[in-house]
Amino acid sequence: MKIDKWTRIFSVLLIAFTVFISLDTFVISSAYQNDATELNMELFESNKNSEADSTYNADETESAESSEPTDFTSNSEVIYEESTSVDTNSVDLSSILGAAFDSYQDENISINMYETNVRDTAVYVADIKLGSAEYLKTAFASATYGKNVKAKTSEIAADNNAILAINGDYYGARESGYVIRNGVIYRDTPSDNDVLCIYADGSLQVVSASDYTAEELLSQGVWQAFSFGPGLLMNGEIEVGVSEETGKAMASNPRTAIGIIDELHYVFVVSDGRTSASEGLSLYELAEYMKELGVNTAYNLDGGGSSTMVFKGELINNPTTSGNRIKERSVSDIVYIG
Numbered sequence: 001m002k003i004d005k006w007t008r009i010f011s012v013l014l015i016a017f018t019v020f021i022s023l024d025t026f027v028i029s030s031a032y033q034n035d036a037t038e039l040n041m042e043l044f045e046s047n048k049n050s051e052a053d054s055t056y057n058a059d060e061t062e063s064a065e066s067s068e069p070t071d072f073t074s075n076s077e078v079i080y081e082e083s084t085s086v087d088t089n090s091v092d093l094s095s096i097l098g099a100a101f102d103s104y105q106d107e108n109i110s111i112n113m114y115e116t117n118v119r120d121t122a123v124y125v126a127d128i129k130l131g132s133a134e135y136l137k138t139a140f141a142s143a144t145y146g147k148n149v150k151a152k153t154s155e156i157a158a159d160n161n162a163i164l165a166i167n168g169d170y171y172g173a174r175e176s177g178y179v180i181r182n183g184v185i186y187r188d189t190p191s192d193n194d195v196l197c198i199y200a201d202g203s204l205q206v207v208s209a210s211d212y213t214a215e216e217l218l219s220q221g222v223w224q225a226f227s228f229g230p231g232l233l234m235n236g237e238i239e240v241g242v243s244e245e246t247g248k249a250m251a252s253n254p255r256t257a258i259g260i261i262d263e264l265h266y267v268f269v270v271s272d273g274r275t276s277a278s279e280g281l282s283l284y285e286l287a288e289y290m291k292e293l294g295v296n297t298a299y300n301l302d303g304g305g306s307s308t309m310v311f312k313g314e315l316i317n318n319p320t321t322s323g324n325r326i327k328e329r330s331v332s333d334i335v336y337i338g
Contacts, residue, residue, distance in 0.1 A: 080132050080133055080134040080200065082132070083108050083131040083132035083134070084131045084132070085107055085108075085131055086107070086108065086109070086110045086129045086130065086131050087129060087263070087264065087265070088110075088129075090129055090261070090262055090263075090265045091261050091262065091265065091294050093112070093114065093125070093127045093267075093293060093294075094112065094114075096292070096293060096294075097114040097116055097125060097127075098114070098116075100112040100113055100114055100127075101113055101114065101115055102311060102312070104163050104164070104311075104312065107131065108130065108131040108132060108135060109128075109129075109130055109131070109135055109163065109337060110128070110129040110130075111126055111127065111128050111129075111163065111164055111311070111337065112126075112127040113125070113126055113127075113311055113316070114126075114127065118271070118281065118285070118289050119279065119281060119285055120278070120279045121252075121271050121272060121273060121278050121279050121280055121281050122271065122272040122277070122278040122317070122318070123269065123270070123271045123272075123281075123289065124269070124270045124271070124309050124316050124317050125267055125268070125269050125293070126164055126166075126267065126268040126269075126309065126311070127267055128164070128265070128266040128267065128268065128337055129264065129265050129266075130202070130264045130265075130266070130337070131264070132202075132264070133199075133200065133201055133202030133223075133264065135337055135338065136198065136202060136266065136335075136337060137160070137162075137335070137336050137337070137338055138168060138181050138182070138224050138333060138334065138335050138336070139156055139159070139160045139162075139333065139334050139336060140156075140181070140332065140333050141155075141156050141330070141331065141332055141333065142159075143159070145179070145181075145186045146172070147172060148172060149172060149332065150172065150330035150331055150332055151330055151331070152308075152328040152329075152330055152331070153165055153166070153167045153308040153309075153310055153328060153331060153334050154308070154310045154313075154315055154328060156331075156333070156334045157310045157313070157334060157336055158313065160334075160336060160338060161338055162310070162334070162336035162337065162338040163311070163312060163336075163337050163338050164268065164309075164310070164311050164312075164336060164337040164338075165309070165310045165311075165334045165335070165336035165337075166256050166258070166268045166270060166301065166308065166309050166310075166334065166335055166336070167256055167301060167302055167306045167307060167308045167331045167333075167334055167335075168226060168301060168302065168331065168332065168333035168334050168335050169196075169226040169227055169228035169301055169302055169332075169333065170228070170302040170306055170331050170332050170333070171186075171187070171226075171227065171332050171333060172332035172333075173302075173332070174191065174227070175189070176189040176190065176191040176227075177189070177190070177191035177193055177195075177209070177227025177228075178190065178191075178195055178209060178214045178217070178225045178227050179225065179226075179227065180214060180217065180218060180222055180223070180224060180225035181224055181333075182223065182224070183200075183218065183223050185214045185215070185218060187214075188213065188214035188215065190209035190210065190213075190214075191209055191227050192209070193209070193227045193228055193229040193230070193246075194206050194207070194208060194209075194227075194229035194230045194231045194299070195207050195208070195209050195212075195217070195225055195226065195227055195229070196224075196225065196226040196227075196228075196229070196231070196258070196299040196301075197217060197220075197222045197224075197225050198222070198223055198224040198225070199220075199221045199222055199223060200221050200223045201221070202260075202263070202264050203260070203263075204258075204259075204260045204297045204299070205297065206229070206231030206234055206239075206297060206299055209227065226299070226301065228246070228299075228300065228301055228302050229246065229299060229300055230244065230246060230283065230299075230300055231297075231298070231299050231300075232257060232259070232283065232286060232287035232290060232298035232299060232300055233259065233287055233290055233291055233295055233296065233297055233298035234297055235296065235297070236291065236295070236296050237291075238284070238287045238288065238291060239287070240283045240284050240287050241284065242282075242284045243282075243284075244283050244284065245282070245283060246283065246300065246303075249303065249304065250274075250280070251282045252273060252274075252279050252280035252281060252282060253273050253274070253280045253281065253282075253303050253304055254270075254271055254272055254273035254274060254280055254303055254304055254305070254306075254307035254317075254319065254320070255269070255270065255271045255273070255280070255281050255283075255286050255300065255303045255307055256268075256269070256270050256300075256301040256302060256303055256306065256307040256308070256309075257269045257270075257286055257290060257298055257299060257300050257301060258298070258299055258301060258335060259290050259293075259295035259296070259297060259298035259299070260295065260296055260297050260298075261293070261294050261295055261296060262296065267290070267293060267295060268309065268335070269286070269289070269290060269293075270307050270308065270309040270316070270317050271286070271307065271317075272307075272317055272318045272319075272320075273307075273320075274304075274320055274321075274322070274323035275318070275320060275323050277318075278318070283300060286300065301335070302331065304321065305319060305320060305321030305322075305329040306319075306329050306331050307319055308328055308329070308331075315328065
């Protein structure tokens with residue numbers, strides 16, 4: 001009887017521990033804390049107005065050992081170049097995509113929205129032209145960097161008065177991968193994923209975390225850094241293989257990507273998938289399509305059930321995790337225009 005009693009106690013404790021670990025990993029939210037000191041922005045500020053290098057050399061730097069995040073707050077703000085009117089002479093995607101189904105226009109921001117079909121897949125393209133990089137922004141769910149801190153893309157967009165928003169890299173689903181937002185390093189632990197760097201001048205570059213530390217990226221003028229990937233296009237050429245995938249993703253999937261055509265001219269691309277009405281795209285098909293749009297540098301953000309596009313407060317695509325119902329998945333962060 002004693003053995004049975006202790007066996008039952010052990011079993012109850014084991015089950016309780018397993019439930020706690022599962023809840024802590026996937027459900028219980030908590031803001032990450034750190035004995036933060038003021039982030040040293042001097043080196044960043046001395047470089048932030050310089051143009052980002054179009055190439056990088058893996059032999060120039062060595063990857064440093066991972067360390068705790070540098071800081072979680074900063075009173076420093078980037079000084080963007082003075083906003084100019086939108087460049088109307090930039091590439092016009094209407095010649096490729098036809099008439100826009102919706103648009104937004106002011107003196108600093110121009111957005112044209114398109115819907116098309118690619119390989120039996122519904123694809124939504126936001127053609128974005130900005131007068132300054134200051135209108136390309138990022139935001140955390142609940143304005144908080146933390147574990148299991150999540151909200152729907154539409155909710156984060158509304159909280160930040162976003163005109164246009166897509167889901168980000170869902171940093172909270174991983175324990176590694178650089179997280180730099182608004183010139184602040186939140187996580188400096190590298191991962192095997194490609195890193196998307198958005199510089200203070202608005203340029204985009206995809207690099208390997210093995211070639212740079214987060215501090216080095218910051219010193220080079222990186223204002224935002226995402227760790228999901230892979231990079232889809234570099235210098236206008238496809239960087240993914242025909243059968244390449246990320247994580248455990250299926251070949252045909254809902255997808256979210258960001259790309260740049262030329263100076264301050266971006267595209268957000270989101271595809272539906274996993275339904276009979278929309279099959280989804282492979283990474284190669286996504287890269288191939290963005291090349292057709294004239295994109296120079298493109299990067300794959302979190303996809304699957306996370307893939308979401310919101311414009312002027314309205315859900316544009318049909319997000320789904322299982323294909324059985326259309327529903328937004330809560331995510332850690334967004335990229336937005338506002």
